[in-house]
Amino acid sequence: MKLKVTVLSVFLYTGLSAQNIQNNPGSNHGNRFEQLGTILPTPNIYRAASGAPGHGYWQNKADYDITAYLDEDKRNLKGSETITYYNNSPDDLEYIWLQLDENQQSTVKKADFPYSSTLPKSTNDQQLKATDLPIKDNGYGVILEKVTDLSGAPLKYTINQTMMRIDLPKALKKGEKLVFKVAWNYNIPDRIKMGGRGGYENFAEDGNDLYTMTQWYPRMCVYSDFHGWQNHQFTGRGEFALVFGNFKVSMNVPADHIVGGTGECKNYEQVLTSDQLARYRKAENANEPIEIVTLDDAKKAEKNHAKQRKTWNFEANDVRDFAWTSSRKFVWDGMRVIIPENNNKVMAMSFYPKEAYALYRKYSTKAVAHTIKTYSEFTIPYPYPVAQSVEAANGMEYPMICFNFGRTEKDGTYSEGTKNGMIGVVIHEVGHNFFPMIINSDERQWSWMDEGLNTFTEYLTEEKWDNKFPSKRGPAWTIVDYMKLPKDQLEPIMSNSENIVQFGPNAYSKPATGLNILRETIMGRELFDKAFKTYAKRWAFKHPEPADFFRTMEDASGEDLDWFWRGWFFGTDPVDIAIDKVTIATPDLNAIPQANETTYKVEKPLVNSFEDLSKIRNKEDKSITFFVDKDKELQDFYYRYDRGEEKVDNNKEYTVKADNTAALDNKDKEKFKNITAYQIDFVNKGGLVMPIILEFTFEDGTKLYDKSSAQIWRLNEQKVSKTYYFEKKLKSVQLDPMRETADIDTSNNFWSNDGTTSEISKFQVFKQKQQQAVRGGSNGKINPMQAAGKK
Template sequence: MRNILAGLALVGLVAGPLAVLAQDTKFAQLGQELPTPNTYRTASGAPGHQYWQQRADYNIQVELDDEKQAVTGSETITYTNNSPDVLTYLWVQLDQNIFEPNSMSNLTETAELKKDVSLRAVEYMTREKFDGGFKISKVADRGGKALKYTINNTMMRIDLPSPLKPNQSFTFNIDWKHNINNQKTLGGRSGYEYFPEDDNYLYEMAQWFPRMAVYDDVNGWQHKQFLGSGEFALPFGDYKVSITVPADHIVAATGELQNASQVLSSTHQKRWAQAAKSDKPVVIVTQEEATKAEKTKAKNKKTWVYSAKEVRDFAWASSRKFIWDAMNVKVAGKNVLAMSYYPKEANPLWGQYSTEAVAHTLEVYSKHTIDYPYPVAISVHGPVGGMEYPMLSFNGYRPEPDGTYSDRIKYGLISVIIHEVGHNFFPMIINSDERQWTWMDEGLNTFMQYLAEQEWERNYPSRRGEPQDIVEYMKSAKNTQVPIMTNSESVLQFGNNAYGKPATALNVLRETVMGRELFDYAFKEYSKRWAFKHPMPADFFRTMEDASGVDLDWFWRGWFYTTDHTDIAMTDVKWYTIDSQDPAFVNAQLREQQNKAPKTLSQQRNLTDIKKTRVELRPELNDFYNNYDPLATTAADEQAYRQFLTQLTPEQKEKLNSALNFYEVSFENLGGLVMPLIVRMAYEDGSEEVVNIPSEIWRYNNDQITKVFITEKPVVSFELDPYLQTADTDLSNNAFPRKVTPSRFEIFKQQNSRMNPMQRERATSGNSNSNNSGQ
């Protein structure tokens, strides 16, 4: 709709506080929501000058029983109290207890029966109870004297013989054993996979030993029970681990191998040394060698010794089925060995992509966070779909038995390796509390995964990170959502809430709110500040603001503390031009508008149906007004215009004749989440302009605002969020005039092919040779 501004009377524009209709708290500072800064954690988000954290060092001996699928272990833990507090007891995590038949996790598992139940579901519900959980046989001090302990589900309290004062250490021993779960039937973050074709097992071992819980300045002891979702809060320390396995097994583990000459053949040692200097993967144990080992099971045993410095956990994997390859990666001038371990069933996919994906992850993450500090990084293929530990990760995805694979499997493999290896940074080094805040490791890591994926290949099909990919979740029913700032065990829609939404939020921050330069600097600063420390949400929020100079409280509040979503509607556009008061010009414009005005249906039909009107038949009925032209310019009009010009300054005369266009655009916040306005204007001459307006435009009225755009050229259309930057859940109200978006319907349903593209290509070309030989 076009209007004409009278003269230069633009003083009627209203801006700022005068336009407030209703004020709420979307731009209020995060006060009560964040803890009070102190000498441990500062208002800037950095560790305070009295920051402290505890330490736990381990010496462990463990033996794998390949016949009974069990482990037996003995560990010595030296716990150092760096806190200002006196401790009278210690808490140890017994996460394997989640597999006890009467564990809290099993007892609180919910389910519902439907009329049609799959056989697999029935088998799961009626499965034989697994004899899981730790069997603790000894808890004693360094001298062998028994210590009193109490087991509470997945936690064990050890009562100290005397209080542990600040800056003191206490050394104690635990002997234990537990059965290993069949990961394929019982699930879990570790376990074994059985291969009936060659009667062999592949073991991925995690949460396999009693581990110290975290004691910190925020929570005291973090001894919230492990129910399956909230992962692990762990202190840093040094590990020496001796792993006894069948002599023909290959063992991958956290840390560096200390006795290669005792467990590796001279041939494997030479290949290992070659890999340490190569910028491409070198096969250390070949597929042929692994296949041969599958057929002849050794009766004797070997002990692999690994050492790891400044890590929060330790995991390992063992199998005679392992193929092993490795390559060197340069990180800030330092050599890092990227390695992969996988059975023949994973080839050719793993041999081509796994170690390269490990190397790529280290390079990209180091660029955006901190330089990777550890000497190795490992990807292991087995039953666990994806799980992370210091220097070692378990990753899923394997090709079809004929060696072919779909693009979903290919990109799924690369993505899961990037994600799990990326966890070395979040939370293995930047050591957040996973038991409390899943998003602090999964969300930040998924965001970094997205960046790494986009650097792997142009237009990489990332599942999470792009704002439009979170839209369906953001607009889902409110009773199926909880805020990101929800405890890990209470999160609904876990993948969307803890992975997708925070990753998208960070992408929106980087691309739309802060810009890459400010965001990247602040994100790197957070990583440097909290490397090898225990950050909390407030530390992240405060650091991102402190290092960038951008007030983000409104963003944290909306994205992290609420379930609001983005739905900003462009509700109206009014077009104004300046009334120059030149009667000839103004009247000509009005005449043009009048001539272009559409005729009504009745007027159109009357032109033909009414042959002659009465006045046309009787000219004597005409008078002054039948010949009067209200848009004709008179001498009086000209004189008034000249008089008006004498009252203007030269600058005012220039504005008067500028032919500027004024557009009053109205916006309504329907979703509740305040966001920047990205407005694209398409001009009459075919050119375009994009205007980025900060979120603070909503600060005086969170619900409805108007914005005046002044252009030299006429605008033919306005579009909001043209590049899909804000996760807007309804694009139908983002354009003016409205856009009609086409959809499609299916005439009939075709049966999907069960063959992946590689198989179809082979079938049509007549090439049926399997490509499952690996490197």
């Protein structure tokens, strides 16, 4: 889902759910490069150490057969469903959990996650009203009519806010299935006034509603190997953890409504006019969007409210959810898209009111097509038969259908910001078909696993849409303002959704930026793209956890990235690497070498100066015979020397002369005459380690580039130095010239040689004499055997 950051800044920080454990916090090294073994869960038969599903991996399944009745006059949804739940786990289940997400709209049934509040500096008449206590029921939320088994016998259930537990008459064992029925209804909220993902929007000018039916049916919670029942309350922010299954859904709506939904409609022949059906058949083979319901059709439908009704039948297989939309205001267009990787023929379609016509008619369906094709290149081939975009003044995603914004002015014009925002949100929400609709992470626990991974792939897709597209999430420089914030306004990416202050930057921007830094700066595109595709392939239609992603990215690339996950995902430190100092030196090519003389004494016996407890006990143990005592052939000079049986004068001084260098000849002097050395000292002010990327500019205007991997910090995480030898005079050094590491302070990233530097030192250069390599020798020193005249 695409959220606006400005709205989310009011949420209060309430704690973290993952810690960046450091094993050596008092040291200048050994923390940021510590492996994640103390943090990640232990691999097991369900989740392998490689990041792949283990040989014992399992997941449960739920199939739904649903009928829905949309009462437009009462703005009420009435539904009944038959759920078939398959227990593939190794556990006996005494109860099951379902989600009642619509209870979040209720004043009395919702999850109690309040926010702090203070006196306003000003307010308006709509907001100012007396505090109403006790809180009154506003009439929203799910009303359960019955919950029964297949025979109609009531099942005992308990509602806890947005969750419902059904207690089973007998345990559901491994390999068994449970079939039960639920009937319910609820008043559909005005989502423009009340907020939320689903509801209706009323168009006062023509008196019509546009319905987005989401989280509209009681649906199964996930039961998994890593969490058990994922029954965390729905508070409106953390999204969904859902079970894969097959859906059959019938929606009874006013006869002049057009319906779009997850999956394929199975009865277009009964619900469309002959002209609309003919245009749909034409669109199935079209390379350009064709209007199935035209603008004229939609304008005419707006004027009449039909009393008759129609039922639309949809089916969808291997999906985790079902959403739909209904309105008489819709223009509907579509075209065929072929996914090259699997030759899948997909119907890309868009539904939009006339208020969005000038934008959506031109861009929406083509953006849908571009998205599923591009995501298929970077992840897995799009497997579904349909991909749809609905203009509904918001942004939210579901399998094969999503809701987006993007309306024009009344005269049909629009700003560039509206156009780019509309294209971006269509790409983002359609992209959610991959994360998390197929690669099915737990959004309620780890928002970044769907929003962050999807925002990253959205960035790749925007780049392939238009090289000038002004992406705001993904490029490293765009995250800098967030990374500059005080630590009390930050939390690790590895935090629960409900406990994040700046939700947009934390769940969307920072993980997307981190993945882009991995791809462009740390791993390179080839290694990254292979690993990212491997993750998508391994976990398609499964339930991945963060460790599965981290481990797969390393397993498929051969890169140890624990330092990056630790810093970027588990920590809050920013990147701020500074050029602290540049020292210049030139070679002294006329240096005269001096032989080094060393005075020494012959080595004393190399026995330990202290006999430890083990040596004493071994010597006293009469059952032990030492090997060198048994084998006389091993008793050499040093055997006796260690025992004082060989005498050597250890006070006599000897002198050894090392003469291994020579003065440079004229040829070498000519070779090195233009060399200048530059020692560049770097300081890690921010705390987060990153590669050191340098652009060198020389006095003649030429440039050179160098990159040292982040491992340069492994022995000192606070400061490092790099020395370069150039034959041309260096004019300036720019650290991170392309702003690819999210450095929060670029003012300390530049050094310029302005010609006034007086601290230019000298370093001597000699010619190395060729010497015979000696391994284990004494480098010319007399050893005790020689001093004693023994062999």
